[in-house]
Amino acid sequence: MPDNQAVACFFDTNIWLYAFIEAGDGTDETTKSAIARTLIQNSEPVISTQIINEVCVNLLRRANFTEEQISRLIESFYEKYQVIEQTKPVLLLASQLRQRYSLSFWDSTVVAAALSAGGSVLYSEDMQHGLAIEQQLQIRNPFVQRSGESL
Numbered sequence: 146m147p148d149n150q151a152v153a154c155f156f157d158t159n160i161w162l163y164a165f166i167e168a169g170d171g172t173d174e175t176t177k178s179a180i181a182r183t184l185i186q187n188s189e190p191v192i193s194t195q196i197i198n199e200v201c202v203n204l205l206r207r208a209n210f211t212e213e214q215i216s217r218l219i220e221s222f223y224e225k226y227q228v229i230e231q232t233k234p235v236l237l238l239a240s241q242l243r244q245r246y247s248l249s250f251w252d253s254t255v256v257a258a259a260l261s262a263g264g265s266v267l268y269s270e271d272m273q274h275g276l277a278i279e280q281q282l283q284i285r286n287p288f289v290q291r292s293g294e295s296l
Contacts, residue, residue: 155259157269158199193258
């Protein structure tokens with residue numbers, strides 16, 4: 146895909162999990178999996194070490210991934226995507242964001258990583274859809290239909 150068509154985006158843990166875990170046929174989960182895969186494939190994902198950790202622990206617990214699969218996944222994340230480390234500046238920014246936007250601790254660290262990467266979109270099923278952070282980053286729930294109802 147040419148660079149001018151791909152959009153750099155930050156994806157919360159739940160979006161990655163929908164992309165990795167196969168859901169049963171005919172469920173909302175199946176639709177969410179398809180949407181998550183399409184979004185990831187049609188963008189330039191940015192990920193943080195926190196998201197990598199959360200994805201891995203959930204794949205071990207929920208999808209019975211082996212350690213070999215987890216190791217390959219970690220390698221793949223670092224090879225394919227920009228990875229934002231949880232540094233002191235990111236953690237201090239997260240603290241400021243918690244105060245300004247009443248975010249949870251973990252959500253604020255995800256938002257801080259996305260901002261540190263220069264992201265303009267953060268896809269998350271769990272955060273407030275449409276919330277604009279620092280006039281730079283917009284949170285979008287990719288599973289909200291145009292009518293405003295969830296899938």
